[in-house]
Amino acid sequence: MKLQELADLLGGTLHGDGSLEFARPLPPVEAGSADLAVAMQPELLGDLGRSPARVGLLANGTEPPEGTLDAWVCVGRPRYALHRLTGALGQEPFVAPGIHPTAVVEPGAEVSPDASLGAFVYVGPRARIGRGARILNHVSIGQDAVIGEDTLLHPGVRVGERVRIGARVIIHSNAALGADGFSFVTPEPGSVEHARSSGSGKVSSFNEHIARIHSLGSVVVGDDVEIGANTCIDKGTLTDTCIGSGTKIDDLVMIGHNVRIGMLCMICGQVGIAGSTVIGNGVVLAGGVGVADHAKIGDHAVVGARSGVMGEIPEKEVWMGYPARPRKETMEIFVYQSKLKALFREVSDFRKAFASFLEDGRGK
Template identity: 35%
Template sequence: MSFFRLGELAEIIGGHLFGDPDFVVRGVQEPQRAEEEDLIFLFDARALFEVLSSRAKAVVAGRGCKEYLPEKHVIEVDHPRIAFARVLARFSSPFRPPSGIHPLAFVHPRARLGVGVSVGAFSVIEEDASIGDRTCIFPQVYIGKGVQIGADCLIYPQVVVREYCTVGNRVILHSGVVVGADGFGYEWTGERYEKIPHIGTVVIEDDVEIGANTTVDRGTLGCTRIGRGTKIDNLVMVAHNVRIGDHVIIVAQSGIAGSSILEDGVVMGGQAGVTDHCWVGKGARIAARAGVTARVPPGEVVSGFPAQEHHKELRERALVRKLPKMWQKIEELEERVRKLLKE
């Protein structure tokens, strides 16, 4: 593993160092497991005791924290979690096999591979597919006919990218991702369900990351689109003709039904759902397990099912919890009324 001097790390993360700039850090660790030359992070005041009692000599913390850590070398930053991400990137990097085509891979003669591409064993790259420079195709990946994949991508084992789909630059597709499967479209004829062909595509823009076993269906006509910088967790379903904007976050086990639109900066909590043909405005937040069935205005925070403004949902939930006592009170009042009527 690499090592860095604290002065170097302070420059990398844009922080102010209180301590020895030549102190050497050899790793990043949790406070309770750290050794003297590990770097630790203080994200929350509740963890202050753990940080103080840690063997680690160097800490990254928010502005104004040095006074609480008098015995430590401290780098103060505006955003400790952003600093954490940047430091981890310096101490580690994803495994990348050497460039070249494994002898057990199949690459169609009419496929085009850029400079420094790696293709793992038992992967298949079909006719007219194009793979950009330095992209890594791990073992057991299927790349369909006419697929376009940009530069510096990581396509992990058992990913499927179906015919004529497009993947941008610096995209990460984790194991089990399926891009371009048919959408779920059928019409009842009176006797049976007739399949609606899906002849559209999928477009995944630059700097998108998609988690394991997530599916992105192709459009019926046109395309299903995922905007640049969007991050999608594991086990997410994106249906046909969905349009997802830039820098959207979608957490695990969420689902977005056909032809819905999520504008830039939307955040979906875990197990949330959006029904078909819905529109979610820029910067909206959808709480975990919420079910969106109607338009969500830009910047709105919604929760519950059907999803509504979050504070309204909280008030209603509070009233629901009072129902048993309210019901008991009603029964007592009814009994008193019956006694009064008898008198």
């Protein structure tokens, strides 16, 4: 790609000779003489002095050290520029057109003529595969499931019965949609119910038998959703578990039965969301957040990493900590915790001084 083409692609400002070409974008310390040195963070500018690259990509308001680059492009929003750059240069996964000879398509299933099914794909009865969908090897799609137009399922994805997936969805390897929800009950009040209601700190009621509550609902995924590898989304009990359009879900996320997640949310790795939780639009759950069952998180709220959400979070607020509280309260707690050692030392010194004072008083 020529540097002028890069500037046009990113809407950036060209400095120097636009006819210079590069082979691939790399960090400055890894870029060779034929590569584009990507130094959009100010702390990377110093690395240009140790790089043989002659062309670079920088942020607006920055310049390369003198004598390092022959030409460069400056952009206003580096992360969005990276989105455009990687989108233009990225390679799509390969799947041959048509249906691979080893794929199994059950009678009654509908596969669009221009959809692609890779090796050892299974499509259950009455399932529907939309136009332009790409189903890579070893994917299984259950009966009555629906896969929308231009959706991409990476190897090993499991789509359960009656799951409905929208258009332009990307699901990464070994994700499982449509397992039964973790929903069980005991014939008489068991240990969990007793622990919740008694408040005594001890369990006096025990589980004699545990019976499954079956999942009659399924999973519904909107358009333009991305779901990471090894993520699991359970079916609903009576209604569907729902993922709103535009939402992005990381690897290793667990979403329980009946959960409803709004549009344009970002759910980061190792998040666990228990059953019947309702999450609004534009919510961000950072890595490792745990959300208790029946919790509610308002639109555009942000929850910090490793936080534990127990109840309700209002819209547009930032919460963090365990249990999660408004960010200001949690930061105050962190500050006070850091002072506990000094406080205990002062209290100990005071007690010693007071004891000495009392002894002196009795002596007199």
